Amino acid sequence: xxxxxxxxxxxxxxxxxxxxxxxxxxxxxxxxxxxxxxxxxxxx
Amino acid sequence: xxxxxxxxxxxxxxxxxxxxxxxxxxxxxxxxxxxxxxxxxxxxxxxxxxxxxxxxxxxxxxxxxxxxxxxxxxxxxxxxxxxxxxxxxxxxxxxxxxxxxxxxxxxxxxxxxxxxxxxxxxxxxxxxxxxxxxxxxxxxxxxxxxxxxxxxxxxxxxxxxxxxxxxxxxxxxxxxxxxxxxxxxxxxxxxxxxxxxxxxxxxxxxxxxxxxxxxxxxxxxxxxxxxxxxxxxxxxxxxxxxxxxxxxxxxxxxxxxxxxxxxxxxxxxxxxxxxxxxxxxxxxxxxxxxxxxxxxxxxxxxxxxxxxxxxxxxxxxxxxxxxxxxxxxxxxxx
Numbered sequence: 001x002x003x004x005x006x007x008x009x010x011x012x013x014x015x016x017x018x019x020x021x022x023x024x025x026x027x028x029x030x031x032x033x034x035x036x037x038x039x040x041x042x043x044x
Numbered sequence: 045x046x047x048x049x050x051x052x053x054x055x056x057x058x059x060x061x062x063x064x065x066x067x068x069x070x071x072x073x074x075x076x077x078x079x080x081x082x083x084x085x086x087x088x089x090x091x092x093x094x095x096x097x098x099x100x101x102x103x104x105x106x107x108x109x110x111x112x113x114x115x116x117x118x119x120x121x122x123x124x125x126x127x128x129x130x131x132x133x134x135x136x137x138x139x140x141x142x143x144x145x146x147x148x149x150x151x152x153x154x155x156x157x158x159x160x161x162x163x164x165x166x167x168x169x170x171x172x173x174x175x176x177x178x179x180x181x182x183x184x185x186x187x188x189x190x191x192x193x194x195x196x197x198x199x200x201x202x203x204x205x206x207x208x209x210x211x212x213x214x215x216x217x218x219x220x221x222x223x224x225x226x227x228x229x230x231x232x233x234x235x236x237x238x239x240x241x242x243x244x245x246x247x248x249x250x251x252x253x254x255x256x257x258x259x260x261x262x263x264x265x266x267x268x269x270x271x272x273x274x275x276x277x278x279x280x281x282x283x284x285x286x287x288x289x290x291x292x293x294x295x296x297x298x299x300x301x302x303x304x305x306x307x308x309x310x311x312x313x314x315x316x317x318x319x320x321x322x323x324x325x326x327x328x329x330x331x332x333x334x335x336x337x338x339x340x341x342x343x344x345x346x347x348x349x350x351x352x353x354x355x356x357x358x359x360x361x362x363x364x365x366x367x368x369x370x371x372x373x374x375x376x377x378x
Contacts, residue, residue: 001076005076005077008077009077009078012077012078012079012080012081013078015080015081016078016080016081019081030114030118030121033114034114034115034118034180034181036114037112037114037115038115038181040112041112
């Protein structure tokens with residue numbers, strides 16, 4: 001693997017980590033919101 | 045370049061130092077790298093997803109009853125994820141076919157930018173998460189229909205029937221017909237005549253829509269051996285089928301109004317759109333191709349068919365929302 005390839009690999013890994021991290025954070029918030037919505041629905 | 049069964053990109057042989065062809069080196073380097081996240085996004089077929097999301101939202105909004113905005117958003121997200129997951133499985137299964145067609149040769153798998161197994165695993169994971177999410181947020185009936193839709197598209201259509209029958213598009217239309225039904229069931233929790241009619245509308249709309257495209261893209265499909273109707277049965281039979289499916293579509297599109305599921309606003313829109321659609325289909329169905337044909341009527345029918353579906357489902361939502369909001373009392377929509 002050339003130095004350019006290694007640089008590109010690092011860039012892609014970093015970008016993928018950010019996307020996966022962002023997606024996980026989004027789902028944490030979404031599941032919290034779903035729980036609140038469903039509890040609210042049952043209470044009503 | 046194509047991809048062989050063992051996931052190795054097959055490249056044109058050229059003589060290079062050390063006996064390794066340059067394109068092979070480039071492809072090898074690309075495959076040894078992790079795929080770019082944008083390639084994963086491409087696997088979900090974002091352009092197709094726009095129609096899936098649109099019809100899903102329409103089913104959700106047109107259904108009687110109300111849904112919490114968070115649960116409504118989750119339902120649409122799950123529909124989109126399920127459709128995206130099955131599209132990724134489709135990419136995995138059809139990588140060899142995609143490599144042979146100009147339109148699809150640059151996709152992540154045939155171009156060698158991604159490992160084939162990664163696409164399969166991504167598709168299965170995305171589909172399972174979508175089904176679980178739908179079940180937890182919107183009930184297991186909607187989740188079950190989503191699961192059927194995923195299996196229908198990824199297995200029954202893509203793996204089994206698409207390469208075997210010229211009626212593949214008719215069967216494939218069923219996969220695209222699920223989203224409004226799932227959106228509806230996410231709200232109501234039951235399957236009634238209306239969601240079945242919404243399913244039927246897209247099911248019968250798909251053949252004339254796609255065969256119009258297949259008529260002017262025929263050479264591409266013929267090259268990779270997919271038994272598209274124009275390739276197998278010929279243009280004349282395809283044109284006749286386009287006309288027949290358009291005729292069958294008309295009463296189904298008007299049926300929601302006839303059975304009282306919608307108001308006159310949807311009904312009038314459906315009648316007018318059906319008349320225009322029939323006129324375009326008649327032109328395509330009754331003509332014979334001439335030399336150096338630009339296939340303009342086929343291209344017009346294809347473009348109008350997309351507009352047709354957007355306007356029809358848009359009218360359905362406006363009609364239903366107006367009725368639920370009580371605007372029908374003004375006499376505007378009844």
